[in-house]
Amino acid sequence: MMEHQPQKSFWKRRGLKLPGSVVPSYSTTAEDDKPSKTDVIGARYTYNSLVTFHDASLKPVMLPSQYPAVNSATVAQQQQQTGSKSTDKHSSKKNHARSTSTQKSFNAFLKDTNDEWSDDIHEPGKQPREATADASTDHTAALEKASKAVEAVLSATPMPVNPPPQPIRKKKSTNPNGIKDHVQDILLDPTLSLKWNDLEVARDPLRSKKFNEVLSVSNVDLVALRSLSWSGIPEEMRMMAWQLLLGYLPCNSARREITLARKRKEYSDSVTATYARGIAGLDQALWHQIHIDIPRTNPGIPLYQYEATQLCLERILYQWAIRHPASGYVQGINDLVTPIFEVFLSAYIDEDPEQYDVGKLDKDILGVIEADSFWCLSKLLDGIQDNYTFAQPGIQRQILTLKELVTRIDARLAQHLQNEGIEFIQFAFRWMNCLLMRELPLMSTIRMWDTYLAEGSSEGFSEFHVYVCAAFLVKWSNQLQKLDFQGVMIFLQQLPTQGWQEKDVELLLSEAYMWKTLFHNAPNHLK
Numbered sequence: 130m131m132e133h134q135p136q137k138s139f140w141k142r143r144g145l146k147l148p149g150s151v152v153p154s155y156s157t158t159a160e161d162d163k164p165s166k167t168d169v170i171g172a173r174y175t176y177n178s179l180v181t182f183h184d185a186s187l188k189p190v191m192l193p194s195q196y197p198a199v200n201s202a203t204v205a206q207q208q209q210q211t212g213s214k215s216t217d218k219h220s221s222k223k224n225h226a227r228s229t230s231t232q233k234s235f236n237a238f239l240k241d242t243n244d245e246w247s248d249d250i251h252e253p254g255k256q257p258r259e260a261t262a263d264a265s266t267d268h269t270a271a272l273e274k275a276s277k278a279v280e281a282v283l284s285a286t287p288m289p290v291n292p293p294p295q296p297i298r299k300k301k302s303t304n305p306n307g308i309k310d311h312v313q314d315i316l317l318d319p320t321l322s323l324k325w326n327d328l329e330v331a332r333d334p335l336r337s338k339k340f341n342e343v344l345s346v347s348n349v350d351l352v353a354l355r356s357l358s359w360s361g362i363p364e365e366m367r368m369m370a371w372q373l374l375l376g377y378l379p380c381n382s383a384r385r386e387i388t389l390a391r392k393r394k395e396y397s398d399s400v401t402a403t404y405a406r407g408i409a410g411l412d413q414a415l416w417h418q419i420h421i422d423i424p425r426t427n428p429g430i431p432l433y434q435y436e437a438t439q440l441c442l443e444r445i446l447y448q449w450a451i452r453h454p455a456s457g458y459v460q461g462i463n464d465l466v467t468p469i470f471e472v473f474l475s476a477y478i479d480e481d482p483e484q485y486d487v488g489k490l491d492k493d494i495l496g497v498i499e500a501d502s503f504w505c506l507s508k509l510l511d512g513i514q515d516n517y518t519f520a521q522p523g524i525q526r527q528i529l530t531l532k533e534l535v536t537r538i539d540a541r542l543a544q545h546l547q548n549e550g551i552e553f554i555q556f557a558f559r560w561m562n563c564l565l566m567r568e569l570p571l572m573s574t575i576r577m578w579d580t581y582l583a584e585g586s587s588e589g590f591s592e593f594h595v596y597v598c599a600a601f602l603v604k605w606s607n608q609l610q611k612l613d614f615q616g617v618m619i620f621l622q623q624l625p626t627q628g629w630q631e632k633d634v635e636l637l638l639s640e641a642y643m644w645k646t647l648f649h650n651a652p653n654h655l656k
Contacts (some may be wrong), residue, residue, distance in 0.1 A: 205636040306489040307480035319369035359583040368476035375508040396500040437488035456517040461562040512587030532597040598638040
């Protein structure tokens with residue numbers, strides 16, 4: 130009987146990972162088992178991470194998306210082989226070992242990772258947790274030292290002591306649920322609400338008047354709308370402007386009512402068919418991943434903690450995933466739907482949307498917000514879908530461009546990151562995957578998306594976003610150059626942007642536009 134050798138625990142074997150970190154893929158031979166050229170492969174975004182390290186002596190771990198399909202005959206053969214080698218079922222369950230076969234289903238991968246979270250499993254040849262107390266103490270001390278360094282840098286970073294709160298819109302409607310009085314007009318065609326806007330009490334009356342002139346014509350001029358939107362869109366006109374810029378709302382006013390009714394019915398019918406058998410009739414692996422990600426979306430904003438909101442987002446993401454099998458659902462897409470949902474909600478109510486419980490809305494209104502959010506999310510992702518397909522080539526291209534930009538813009542910062550052994554993918558993956566949504570307040574993201582949509586939904590969220598990330602990283606250059614590897618990674622995880630206002634975002638966008646003007650049409654300058 131072959132003695133069972135306990136395997137290295139899942140989290141110990143792979144180490145703690147940075148958000149968006151990847152596992153190098155090594156090519157090995159029988160003569161030389163040392164890692165050779167490192168190929169960066171796309172990875173699904175993970176949240177539970179801080180510091181990256183890889184043990185070169187370990188075999189590379191394949192991503193779930195890289196597992197080849199397994200037919201039933203292969204599965205049966207593997208089960209027979211496993212059964213012949215196992216003599217103790219109880220021991221097999223307790224010390225579950227990862228299969229060495231590369232032909233392995235995603236469910237098997239999940240079973241391995243789930244079974245290996247037990248602290249009873251320890252590395253072969255090493256003592257249990259008590260014997261490794263010294264190593265743990267050293268690691269904790271290193272983290273504490275890095276944290277203190279970050280605190281010192283943060284304390285020297287100028288920040289508003291008491292940043293002014295975002296203005297909360299006062300309730301104007303006579304409806305007890307805070308719904309606007311002319312909501313029926315908005316449901317038919319969002320531009321019909323223009324006649325109800327009081328431009329004199331707007332935040333910027335002159336600017337609102339210009340938007341009103343562009344949006345109120347029978348055929349909207351998208352060139353003029355983009356030109357105005359680059360510097361920000363008035364809140365009361367943002368929903369209709371976004372829908373026009375994304376290509377969801379027709380520019381011709383005569384086509385809007387029938388087009389919106391048709392698209393909303395199509396989404397409603399699709400949801401009804403998908404959920405005909407309830408949750409049990411869904412793809413359980415897909416639904417489960419979305420279901421556990423939704424509560425983690427914007428946890429500090431009450432709107433996204435209400436059950437009605439979470440159910441809406443869950444249906445939107447599930448419908449998008451089953452309609453796009455090439456990419457499916459990827460963690461991070463759940464963040465991208467929230468600015469759209471919040472902007473559309475704010476068009477129907479006169480209360481602060483971030484504090485609002487959408488369960489108070491009429492089902493027809495909530496259904497319209499959900500359907501419109503789905504179609505606009507689809508339009509947005511259509512332009513950046515290669516960010517979420519296998520190996521995520523779009524994100525890899527963006528990170529490479531970002532590295533070239535920063536090297537050209539701030540050579541000292543780029544050299545410091547290189548000296549500390551920091552790869553751009555270790556922190557920039559999340560910036561590209563989530564479009565900086567986890568680094569900025571949600572209202573700042575919404576303002577930034579005004580400019581992205583003005584640049585063009587595809588170009589803005591892919592090309593221009595790289596220049597924004599470059600300006601964003603260089604902004605913290607002085608602080609980052611004072612920190613070591615762990616300090617840099619901790620600092621980039623807790624950037625002091627909580628008090629950012631619209632002017633901070635506009636300054637960032639202006640710097641990004643400057644870099645784009647210099648380098649976008651002259652790629653040789655980056656070499």
